[in-house]
Amino acid sequence: MRPTFILIGCLLFFGRFINAQVPTIQDCLGAIPVCQQTYIETDSPTGVGNFPNEINGLNSCTDGEINSIWYVFTANEDGNLGFVITPNDLDDDYDWALFDITNATCEDIFTDPNLSVSCNAAGGGGCHGATGANGETSWSVQGPGCNANPPSQFAGSTPFNDFVPMQEGNTYVLMVSNWTGSENGYTIDFGSSTGLGIIDETIPEVSDAIFPDECNENTITIEFSEYIQCSTIEDANFALAGPGGPYTVSVSSDGCEQGDYERTFTLTVDPPLEGLGDYQLALLTDGSTEVLDLCDNPAQTQLIPFSIILPIAVNPDIGPDTTLLCDGNTLVLDATFPSAIGYQWQDGSTDAELTISTGGIYAVTVTALCGTGVDSVEVFVQMDVPEVDLGPDLRPCPGEILTLDVYNDLSTYLWQDGSNDPSLEVSTSGTYSVDVTNACGTVSDEVEVFYYLPLTTELGPDQVLCAGDTLFLDVTHLDEATYLWENGSTVPDRIITQTGDYAVTVTTPCESISDVVTVQFIEEPLFDLGLDTVLCFEETLDFDLSVAGATYLWQDGSTSPQYSIVQSGDYMVTIQTACSDILDSINVVILDTLSVELGRDTFYCPGYDIRLDAFGGENTMASYEWQDGNDERVYIIREAGIYTVRTYNICEEVFDQATIFECEVCDVYVPNAFSPNDDGINDYLQPFSDCPLEDFKMTVFDRWGGMIYESRSVEKGWDGDYRGEPAGEGYYVWFMTFRVYENNLWRTVEMEGGVNLLR
Structure with missing residues (x-):
């Protein structure tokens, strides 16, 4: 039988307040170290501890920390972790x-889902009660619910996961959550683990x-083989011996x-390590109460040697390579260097x-415990302040680049734009200033630069104006300029009232530009598209309404x-001239070619009218004249004869003729008696006719209605x-x-009658 230990309140309390909160067993930072096989929690805590939101529900199969307790342990060797959590009330989840x-x-x-190793939140439907990782299934992640196949982060199958493979030296934390929220506790047994220790x-x-690998460094970082209780380690547990010191x-x-616990610690050494050679760091403990791991195992005194073999770079700085001194003054060169032992x-x-x-040239050698260094400067004596003269204000031409140069030997420069060169290129108008400094002082100067404005002389496009109007031409330049028109005028503006070409030349100290414009004055134009008109087929109506300076919109x-105009329609044009806007319209009809067809010759039978239509076609405006002077389009035929029509319009005439014959009547005679005695009479x-009878059929019936003959x-x-x-x-x-x-x-003719048969 395995021994059972009861741990109540086995918590390494944090010695300081962080944000006024102390970690508890409900927080990862206050996790219970696993120092025995079985833990019995008689009561289940409520809430989430003093550090909430340690588990992200989006990355975990659980809903986060709900009435949780945390455990922490380090694997002493490779193996499989197994454990079973058995609720005191088997209905708890x-x-x-x-x-x-x-x-x-x-x-x-909370932020790294890759830290999750195994997780189980199965519950309900037979998944309440005991849970853990005992190898009963092959799953490593099971969400809420029960009997899902396969399970996932969001759906559970059973309350048990597979064993969890672990590596020697790795540290793990286990969060146990009472989802039911009861006050009943549980027992957790790690006895099924194999080979972990x-x-x-x-x-x-x-x-x-x-x-440290160089002189003058002062930090050492150490890492323990496992977590150390923070309350059991202090400054007195460390000592350092070596060159320099103490x-x-x-x-x-x-x-x-x-x-409450940590593996990595930083040791700060005072003073910094000052010399090359061998050092020894000592971990000092009493072997029982100092430097304890999470299960109270004490560290032993440990000596750790190390060496510093790289000398520190000694870089004294007594000033710039070229140093300036004004005549009559003194200069202090300072070579002070930390940890120096000689100059x-x-x-x-x-x-x-x-x-x-x-x-002259001045040099110093600085010696320190970790090495030596040399620096030197050349000192120049200056006799007076710089000479600076930017000259009078300037008026350059557009596009011209000016160079302002205030070079003085062994001087520094500061222009108004912050630049530090001895010269400055100028391309825009403005105030330019400079401070020139040497060892004897600073001299300032400034100059105003005002660029001539570029010429933009433009008389504009040629103009068409209405007689009586005036045109004002103005080429005034906003800077110094002279003007010369084609008539000798030298003013910048001019009033134009007559047709002609007007030219001007504008000249500045930098450039000269000429332009010319043609101005035409016109009388108010008159034009007329004419009356509505009719054109013959393929005729066109052409217009040329050109007026100087006018615009047109059809x-x-x-x-x-x-x-x-090449087709029938309504046409309209608006003409805008310098004098007025003119609108006119016209309707044009273009006639189609005449085409008349009276039809084929035919017969006239009394009682039946014949209509001859001389229609000449749509869009022809045709008129008609028949052989008897009738001018109607349709002629009614009431007797046989030859009928002629002339169809005409303003473009052409066409003729057609139709012959109307007397009505044809086919006569058929059937005798009312016959004597079939072979006398040839x-x-x-049978019927007798003067025309062929087609599709003929004859039937004969006796007086009782019986058919006795068909042909x-x-x-x-x-x-x-x-x-x-x-x-008979x-x-x-x-x-x-x-x-x-x-x-x-x-x-089609149907006939009937009677006949007497005689013998």
Whole structure:
């Protein structure tokens, strides 16, 4: 049976307040170190501790810290972590999340989702009760809910995850959350872990250190093999021996400013390391109560040697390579250097400072514990202040570049724009000033630069004006200039009232520009598109409305003074001249070619009117004249004859003629008696006609309605037999249908009658 330990309040309390808050077991910074196999929490705390929002619900399977407790441990060797959380009330739902903070801090958990190692928030539907990582499934992340397949960050399947592989030396924190919110506690058992040694019994030691590699440095960074309780480490646990000294060592850590434990500490050495050679850092402990890890294992005294082999760069600075001195003055050259142990000037003096009053080359050698350095300057004696003269104010031409030069030997310069060269290029108007300084003083000067304005002489485009108008031409230049017009006038402006070419030349000290403009005065124009008109086919109506200086706008948007009309329509133009706006319009009809077709010759039958239409076509404005002088377009035919029409308009005339024949009537005769006695006279019942009978059919019936004969041949009549025997004498009824061609038309005829058969 495994032993069970009860830990109540096993918390390394933080020794200082951070933002007036002390980490508790509900905060990552106050996590309980895992120093035994089993922990029994008799009560479940509520809330989120003093450091809320340590877990980002968007990056975790849990809803964050809800009634949480944190645990922290370091793996002593490679292996698999296993644990089971068993609620005291098996109806409670506990969630948990495990994070690897080996190379991170508690603060990083919220922003870095890669720190999450394993997480389980399954609950409900059979997922309440015990939970943990015991290898029962192969999942490492399960969200809320139960029985999801597969689970995800947002859906759970079972309350158990797979074992968690861990690496030796890595540090982990485990957050256990009571999602149910009850006050009942739980038991957490790490006994199923294999090969980890998370119950820490290892003595901590300094595992890594970063030492100074040059003289005059004063910090040493050390890292322990595991977390150290901040309250158990202090300045007295460190000592430093080596060249120079004696040294005092103070210890600090960013982690201890925010929490109760840390692995990395900074040692500050006073004074800075002053010499080359071998040093020894000592970790001093009493072996029981000082420098304790999270499970109270004490560090032992440890000696850590290191060496400094790189000399510090000794760089004395006694001034610029060229140093200036005004005649009659003195100058102090100062070679003072931190940790220097000696000075040697070119004249043999050994003070840090040297006072001089003459020109020459001065040099010093500075010796320090870590090395030596040399500096030198050349001193020039100046006899007077600089000579500066920018000259009188300037009036350059446009585009001209001026160079203002105030060069003085061994001087500095400061222009109004902050530039420091001895000369300044000028391209715009303004006030330019300079201060020139040497060892004897500063001399200032300024000059006003005012550029001539560039010429922009422009008389404008040629002009067309209405008679009686005037034109004002003004070429005034806003700077110094002279004017000369073509008539000898020398004023800048002029009033124009007559047609002509007007030219002017404007001259400044820098340039001369000429321009010319043509001015035309016109009388108010008169124009007329004319009366509405009719044109023949393919005729055009052309206009040229050119007026000097005028603009044109036709109904179709055209703006030319020339316009050709090639199709019927309404046309309008607006002409704007210097005198007025003129609007006119015209309607133009262009006739189509005449085309008349009276139709083919035909027959006139009484009772049926024939209409001859001489229509000449749309858009022809045609008139008509028939053979009898009739001028109607349509002529009504009431008798046979030859009919002629002339169709005409202003452009052409065309003729057509139609012949109307007398009506054709096809006569058909059927006898009312026949005697089939083979005497060659009236032996058959058949029709007789003066025209062909087409689609002929004849049927004969006896007096009782029985059909006794049928034929479709005109030439073959009824011979009086019925079924091969002579029919009896008597009266018979016949029916005939056929078609005849009359008046260029087919007519269907139906006839009936009776016939006496005689023997």
